[in-house]
Amino acid sequence: MAELLRMRGIVKEFPGVRALDGVDLEVRAGEVHCLLGQNGAGKSTLIKILAGVHRPDQGEIVFQGEPISPANPHQALRLGFATIYQELDLVDGLSVAENIFLGHEHARFGFTRRGHAARAATEVLSKLGHPEIRPTTEVGRLPAAAKQVVSMARALSHDARLIVMDEPSAALAHDEVANLFRIIGELTEQGVAVVYISHRLEEIREIGDRVTVLKDGRTVAVGLPADTPTGELVSLMTGRTMEYVFPPRGAGPPGEEVLRVEDLTGPGVSFSVRAGEIVGLAGLVGSGRSEILQAVYGARRPHGRVHFEGRPLRRSGPQHAVRLGMGLAPEERKSQALLLDQSVTANITLGSLPEFARFGWLDRARERAEADRLTDALGIRPADPERPIKTLSGGNQQKAVLARWLLGSRKLLLLDEPTRGVDVGARAELYAVIRQLADQGIGVLLVSSEVPEVLGLADRVLVIREGELIHEGAATDLDEHAVLDMIMEGSARA
Incomplete structure (x- = not known):
């Protein structure tokens, strides 16, 4: 050629x-x-x-x-x-x-x-x-x-x-x-x-x-x-040798139920998430996975019922969800999660501004200190929290979205394609952070188009097809071929 x-x-x-x-x-x-x-x-x-x-x-x-x-x-x-x-x-x-x-x-x-x-x-x-x-x-x-x-x-x-x-x-x-x-x-x-x-x-x-x-x-x-x-x-x-290794799953059983949904996007879509548990949603693009996260977060009106910490959610909306202790990392970070002209610091602290306020004024020094800490902890590069976030690469922008929900008292994280566009080195770091959050007692509901990622990171897997839940089980009981067969065939394996 x-x-x-x-x-x-x-x-x-x-x-x-x-x-x-x-x-x-x-x-x-x-x-x-x-x-x-x-x-x-x-x-x-x-x-x-x-x-x-x-x-x-x-x-x-x-x-x-x-x-x-x-x-x-x-x-x-x-x-x-x-x-x-x-x-x-x-x-x-x-x-x-x-x-x-x-x-x-x-x-x-x-x-x-x-x-x-x-x-x-x-x-x-x-x-x-x-x-x-x-x-x-x-x-x-x-x-x-x-x-x-x-x-x-x-x-x-x-x-x-x-x-x-x-x-x-x-x-x-x-x-x-x-x-x-x-x-x-x-x-x-x-x-x-x-x-x-x-x-x-x-x-x-x-x-x-x-x-x-x-x-x-x-x-x-x-x-x-x-x-x-x-x-x-x-x-x-x-510049170094790296293996594709997911962090070990938690040794102990999960805690109390954090989230329970019933008939959320249609008949039969019912499941729960417990404290310290990572639940993965596997399915094709357009199967309804993202819609489930949006309904829980209040960004989409649910058809069924949502219970958070044992109480039915009668009010909906992202602001209410954040006050309750939820956080969402959406699929489209630029259009749905980031203020592109603002600094990395402003984007990281966006979901927790009341925690940095005193007598109606933001404590900029403390806000910057927290952003510095999280920038270092997640390896966001360049390591300059005052840099406009639009100048960062896609993977580093995604880290900043996740960093936003590491502030404050979160009880449930909703992660929609958290490693999309993220390189292999950064993925390993993000996997470790997500597992660390679960080990601290936070419930995680995870959507990913990559079946190995769902199986390697989640404790329990839900297989979704055309808005229906067709299988639920432990991640260790499934392999990639079994999940893909269910997704493509539309029925669970016996």
């Missing part, structure tokens, strides 16, 4: 930080080139340079044998680069078709050809295996997985020679990931190159051809085969 793209000695500095320090990347036509690295390693900065969002301070970019320097995203698209970001850059107030063709609208004599655009959008959505997504639907009304499909359709609507996919499977269900891989295979057969970023190393082996590894803004490996042993890849990313 001929070389399509070469990036040499790429350097990029931001105030107070050197994000890239001489990064190299080579991509061939028709290959899937996987880009690995921990959060903060420089992956996002590198692809934003390629996409024309940032200009490099040093280095060269050669595309199809010609030096280039994309000045903006529109120019990058014209050159043949399309990017699907982890944090989707869609416009919620526009329709699906308008988002897909944003910037290259179907128009004639200055007028938008809506019918033509709708038919073209249906065609590209059908190619992606999702003809059920209507081109006239407002994007803001779509679930996360459907938004990811629209973002992919937007990239495919351009005549791109290279497509960058940043964590494309993070919001997709198991069968949708298989469809994604099918699409990638079709693209590479046509000579299109795909730069694939993922923290799921099993995907790298399944879909990848070669691997480049970044660490601390530098290239530490170029062009490795995709079947490089996991231990070697993790060692390159972290």
